[in-house]
Amino acid sequence: MKLTTLLTSAAMALGLATAGVAADKTKVGFVYVGPVGDGGWTYEHDQGRKAVVAEFGDQVETVFVENVAEGPDSERVMTQMALEGADLIFTTSFGYMDPTINVAKKFPNVKFEHATGYKRSDNVSTYSARFYEGRAVQGTIAGHMTKSNVIGYIGSFPIPEVIRGINSAYIHAKKVNPDVEFKIVWAFTWFDPAKEADAAKVLIEQGADVILQHTDSTAPQAAAKAAGDVITFGQASDMSEYAPFPRVSSIIDDWAPYYIARTQAVIDGTWSSKDTWDGIGAGMVGIGEISDAVPADVKAEALALKEKLASGEYHSFTGPLNKQDGTPWLADGETADDGTLAGMTFYVEGLEGDIPQ
Amino acid sequence: MIRLEKRPQPSQAWSLATPLVAVLATMIAGGLLFAALGKPPIEAIRTIFWEPLFGEFSFYYRPQLLIKGAPLVLIAIGLSLGFKAGIWNIGAEGQYIMGALTGAGVGLAFYPIEGWYVFPLMILAGAFGGWLWAMIPAILKTRFGTNEILVSLMLVYVAEQLLASMSLGLLKNPEGYGFPGSRNLQQYESAHNAELIANSGLHLGVVAAFIAVIFAYVLLNRHMLGFHIRLTGEAPRAARFAGVNPTRLILFCLGTSGALAGLAGLFEVSGPAGQVSIDFNVGYGFTAIIVAFLGRLHPVGILLAGGLMALTYIGGDIAQSNLGLPSSAIQVFQGMLLFFLLAFDLLTNFRIRLGAPETA
Numbered sequence: 084m085k086l087t088t089l090l091t092s093a094a095m096a097l098g099l100a101t102a103g104v105a106a107d108k109t110k111v112g113f114v115y116v117g118p119v120g121d122g123g124w125t126y127e128h129d130q131g132r133k134a135v136v137a138e139f140g141d142q143v144e145t146v147f148v149e150n151v152a153e154g155p156d157s158e159r160v161m162t163q164m165a166l167e168g169a170d171l172i173f174t175t176s177f178g179y180m181d182p183t184i185n186v187a188k189k190f191p192n193v194k195f196e197h198a199t200g201y202k203r204s205d206n207v208s209t210y211s212a213r214f215y216e217g218r219a220v221q222g223t224i225a226g227h228m229t230k231s232n233v234i235g236y237i238g239s240f241p242i243p244e245v246i247r248g249i250n251s252a253y254i255h256a257k258k259v260n261p262d263v264e265f266k267i268v269w270a271f272t273w274f275d276p277a278k279e280a281d282a283a284k285v286l287i288e289q290g291a292d293v294i295l296q297h298t299d300s301t302a303p304q305a306a307a308k309a310a311g312d313v314i315t316f317g318q319a320s321d322m323s324e325y326a327p328f329p330r331v332s333s334i335i336d337d338w339a340p341y342y343i344a345r346t347q348a349v350i351d352g353t354w355s356s357k358d359t360w361d362g363i364g365a366g367m368v369g370i371g372e373i374s375d376a377v378p379a380d381v382k383a384e385a386l387a388l389k390e391k392l393a394s395g396e397y398h399s400f401t402g403p404l405n406k407q408d409g410t411p412w413l414a415d416g417e418t419a420d421d422g423t424l425a426g427m428t429f430y431v432e433g434l435e436g437d438i439p440q
Numbered sequence: 441m442i443r444l445e446k447r448p449q450p451s452q453a454w455s456l457a458t459p460l461v462a463v464l465a466t467m468i469a470g471g472l473l474f475a476a477l478g479k480p481p482i483e484a485i486r487t488i489f490w491e492p493l494f495g496e497f498s499f500y501y502r503p504q505l506l507i508k509g510a511p512l513v514l515i516a517i518g519l520s521l522g523f524k525a526g527i528w529n530i531g532a533e534g535q536y537i538m539g540a541l542t543g544a545g546v547g548l549a550f551y552p553i554e555g556w557y558v559f560p561l562m563i564l565a566g567a568f569g570g571w572l573w574a575m576i577p578a579i580l581k582t583r584f585g586t587n588e589i590l591v592s593l594m595l596v597y598v599a600e601q602l603l604a605s606m607s608l609g610l611l612k613n614p615e616g617y618g619f620p621g622s623r624n625l626q627q628y629e630s631a632h633n634a635e636l637i638a639n640s641g642l643h644l645g646v647v648a649a650f651i652a653v654i655f656a657y658v659l660l661n662r663h664m665l666g667f668h669i670r671l672t673g674e675a676p677r678a679a680r681f682a683g684v685n686p687t688r689l690i691l692f693c694l695g696t697s698g699a700l701a702g703l704a705g706l707f708e709v710s711g712p713a714g715q716v717s718i719d720f721n722v723g724y725g726f727t728a729i730i731v732a733f734l735g736r737l738h739p740v741g742i743l744l745a746g747g748l749m750a751l752t753y754i755g756g757d758i759a760q761s762n763l764g765l766p767s768s769a770i771q772v773f774q775g776m777l778l779f780f781l782l783a784f785d786l787l788t789n790f791r792i793r794l795g796a797p798e799t800a
Contacts, residue, residue, distance in 0.1 A: 118767065148760045150767040152722035155712035159504050160757050166497045167761065178717055181624050201617055240718060241608055243618045271604045271718075426617040439608065 109171065109350050111135060112164035113147040114157060116176035117274055123299025123319035124273065124336070125149065128175045128198075131338030138343045142350065153178025161186040165193045171349045173342065174198065177242075183207060194354050196345060199244065201425070203356055210341060213362030214244070215251040215424070216392045217334035218295075219399040220370050220385050221316050222255030224332060225293045226263050227381040228314055229256075235286025236267045237279060237296040237303060241438045243427040245297045250431045251399045252295055255388075257433060266291055269439055276302035287313055304330055314376065321371040332385070333371030340366050360421065364393040400424065405432035444790040454788045459734060459741070462780040463748070469780070470773040479763050487762060488755030488773075501754055503641025507712050509750035511536070511704040513649040513743055515728035517656045518697030520737040524660075525672040527693045531577065531592030532701040533725025534599035535570035539702020540709035541606055542569030544716050547631035548611055548622060558630035562706060563644075570702015571695050573599065578694035582687045588694065600721065607718045622716040625709065633711030645707025649746075652700060656739040669693065701725060730778050752777070 113132050117125035132145050146169070148160045157179045164172050165186060173196045174183045180200035187195045187207045195207045203209055225234050234256060238245050249267060256263045266289050268282040279298045283306035286294055294315045296303045301322050307313040307329035315325065317333025341359065348354040361367035370389050373382045391397035402413030407430040413419060430438065467489075471481035492501035515532045522529050529535075543566030550558045577591035604620075606612075611622040625631045636642045660666035672679040672689055680686070704724065709716060731749050735741030756770035 112761070146761045146764075148757055148767070151757070153717060153719045154714075154722065155507060155708075156722060156753075156757075158712075159508075159754065160761070162500060163497070163758060164761060166500060177619065178621070178719055181626075181714055185626075201619070240604070240620060242620055271601065428618040439605070 108141070109139070109143045109346065110167075110169045111143055111145045111346055111349075112161075112169040112172040113145065114151050114160055114164070114172065114174045114176075114179060115147060115149040116151060116153065116178070117299070118149050119147070121274055121299055122301055122322065125175070126320050127336040128173070128338055131342040132173075134339035135342050135346050139346060139350075143346060154182065158182035158186055161195075162189070165190040169193060171196065171346060171354075194345075194349055203358060205356055208345070208356050208358070210359040210361075211244075212336055212367040213360060213399075214334055214336075214368055215247040215399050216362040217368045217370055218248040218251035219255045219392060220389050221295060221332065221334065222252035222257075223259055223385050223388055224316075224373065224377060224381060225252065225295065225314075226256030226258065226260035227384075228331070228377065229260065229263060229293045231290045231292045232260065232262045232264055233290040233292065234263060234265050235283070235289070235291030235294045236265055237282045237286070237294065237298055238267055238269045239273050239297045240271060241269060241428075243425060246430070246438065247424055247427050248295075248297055249434070250427070253434055254400070254404070254431060259384075265434055267434075267436060270298050272298065274299045276300040279303050280306045283307060301325065317371050323371065326372070327374030328376045330374070331376050332373045335369035335371050337366055337369045362392065363389060364395060406430070407432055407434055441795065443793050444786070445793045446790055447788075450788050451791075454784075455736065458781060458784045458788060459736065459745070461784050462734075462777060465780040465784070466773065466776045469776055473769060473772060474765065477765070477769060479765055484759050484763055484765060487759045488752060488770075490755075491758050492751055492754045495758075501758075503635075503639060504754055505747060505750045506641035506646045507643070508753055509746040510643075510646040510649040511708055511724045512728050512731045512749055513746035514645065514652055514704040514707075515697075515701045515725055516731040516735065516742045516746060517649075517652040517739060518700030519728055520732045520735070520739070520742060521656065521659075521669055522693035522697050523673075523732055524737050525669040525689055525693055526676070527690055528589045529574060529577070529592050529694055529697045530589050530729065531574070531594075531596045531725070532697060532728055533721055533723065534592070534596035535573045535698040535701035536705040536708075536725045537596075537599040537603050537721050538573040538705070539566040539570035539699075540705030540713075540720060541603060541611070541716065542566060542572075542702070543706030544622060544625065544631075544709045545606075545611060547625055547628065547710060550630070551623060551628055554630045556630070559633070559710070562631060562710060563703065566702045566706025567699040568702070570705065571699040573702070574694045574698020575691075578691050581694075582690050588690075592694075596725070603716070603720060604718045607716055607720075611716050613715075620718055624714045626711075626714040631710055633707050635711075643707065643711045645704065645711060648703055648707065650743075653739045653743050660739070665692070701728075730774075734777065734781055748777075749774070 115125045119125055119129040136145055151157050151160050161172055171194045175198045177199045180197055180202050183195050183197045184202050187204055191206055197209050199211045200209050236249055253265050266286055268285055270278045270282045272278050279300050280302040283294055283303035287310045292313050294303055294307055294313060296318045299319050304315050304322055304325040307315045313329055314331050315329045317330050319336050321333045321335050322330050398418035400419035402417040403415045404413040406412045467485050471485050474484040475481040519529055519532055543562045546565040547562045577588040580586040580591055581588045607620045613623045633643050668684045672684055731745045735745035752774050759765045760767055
């Protein structure tokens with residue numbers, strides 16, 4: 084790809100010019116895939132942005148654009164932010180990966196942070212959260228709470244991120260309740276209240292009395308509430324408006340500590356490209372309050388598991404574990420390596436059904 | 441008392457003035473909306489309409505107007521032919537997806553062979569994919585009399601499912617660590633719809649859009665088929681007496697609009713977007729319907745309307761970033777454009793009279 088072009092030179096000249104003027108104020112841009120009011124994924128990223136504003140006050144200026152489609156639109160929005168003098172840009176959706184790399188090439192002095200991707204360069208870092216640790220806690224609660232022994236799971240897309248979550252939840256539900264069975268419905272969306280509600284209703288009709296979701300709206304919570312005897316967990320955001328019942332706990336994405344740390348690094352001039360994959364321990368994954376609908380002993384067990392995950396004493400994927408087809412995966416006491424986890428495209432033994440292709 | 445009176449003849453002046461009046465009214469109503477949100481209205485309107493064209497960074501935004509406008513114009517031109525004849529293809533979004541899938545599929549099948557013939561084959565495949573998808577409502581309509589509006593619209597959702605399936609399965613990048621999405625065609629030279637001049641925004645899709653405008657103009661004004669299309673829309677009975685074959689016309693209009701939408705998808709997936717992904721389609725097929733009507737179903741009008749829509753998208757994103765306007769406000773603003781257009785359109789056929797109706 085040709086770099087020495089009109090655009091690049093103009094942009095760089097401009098970048099140099101603005102760097103001198105605006106050196107005292109660090110400009111941080113955020114590109115969001117959904118609306119800030121989605122109550123889930125984008126909402127939590129925007130909470131992270133607000134935390135940056137609260138932390139640094141007048142030292143920083145933040146800008147954001149919401150509902151940015153993946154592809155050329157995102158590339159334009161990132162370029163626009165870089166042209167307008169952003170020093171650091173967070174691109175918060177997997178589909179922004181190639182656009183982020185493209186724009187980063189044109190603006191070597193701007194730092195980019197891409198969420199959930201795997202492509203990095205000198206000025207592009209990646210970051211993601213070990214949500215599967217939260218799924219282990221959810222699985223434990225779910226396994227204890229189900230009376231029908233059928234747990235419903237609303238998957239978004241059959242990608243490693245989601246498959247990890249299903250496996251982790253299943254392993255830990257099975258551990259406390261050997262009779263447990265998972266029913267998985269793929270919604271093929273991250274955020275679509277109508278489809279999510281339909282998926283929840285289908286699962287409830289099939290006998291599920293616990294619903295886990297990897298989609299971002301509160302529609303499954305509403306469906307569970309209407310059913311009356313089904314429990315759910317908040318996803319991405321606390322969804323506490325459905326607490327204490329049907330929502331009994333949640334996985335919360337907490338990007339604030341990371342966003343503050345990275346902004347600080349840019350201010351200090353110590354920013355460098357790296358890959359971050361943090362879990363409960365680093366505070367990137369939060370477990371929302373376990374409500375009183377959960378018996379005290381189950382709550383205590385879940386919290387103990389959370390502590391062990393946080394301290395690193397226990398890994399969510401600890402052998403002996405077999406793959407779905409019965410082939411051995413992890414030996415007794417062995418833990419999964421990050422490479423396998425990052426590209427996970429198989430179910431563990433006991434889960435039924437095929438991963439859609 | 442205010443009442444409407446039907447004009448004996450549609451007003452030529454109003455027909456031309458309506459889009460301009462609609463844009464002005466949108467600016468005023470939009471400005472009021474922005475003011476109600478506590479944002480500076482003049483500044484917001486200026487950011488949306490002026491910044492991309494003449495602002496500080498217009499050297500970057502102007503090419504982006506071509507990139508954003510080209511698929512809209514290409515699709516809208518195809519749709520306008522059918523709309524003129526009263527054949528309603530609402531499913532261009534699906535045909536756009538199918539064109540991208542078949543076109544990218546052909547390109548990916550050749551990977552990593554480099555050859556001059558790869559891209560032309562992709563273009564053919566892209567047009568064919570869109571055409572084929574449009575043939576479903578066309579044949580169902582001509583054979584069984586089904587409603588093409590419903591069939592074409594519902595096929596959009598089928599195409600979306602197929603897109604997700606392809607991104608996760610057949611076309612998935614084998615080196616993508618299991619993540620969804622195909623290889624990036626921007627990194628495969630033979631299949632890359634690159635800019636013809638670096639940073640001009642001018643890729644083959646833009647060229648195709650201009651060619652489509654010229655062809656549509658010639659077709660509608662100089663060709664018998666164009667006359668038949670107009671006649672069918674304006675006077676269906678007269679058209680039948682004039683020997684217009686409705687079956688042929690339906691197949692032609694739906695087929696052409698499908699092929700053009702498919703081409704738009706192919707040029708997008710092999711150029712600006714680069715890869716087949718689950719969220720590849722961003723609504724060009726639906727926005728093109730607005731563009732077609734905003735352009736009065738006239739090829740030159742569509743060209744201008746496509747530019748205007750692209751401007752509001754790009755300016756809208758700038759306004760979000762610089763002024764903190766919520767994206768939903770921008771969407772309302774774009775919606776107003778169609779609303780006012782349709783509202784003022786009334787004045788083409790009616791005139792407003794004040795006072796009591798004259799008694800006969």
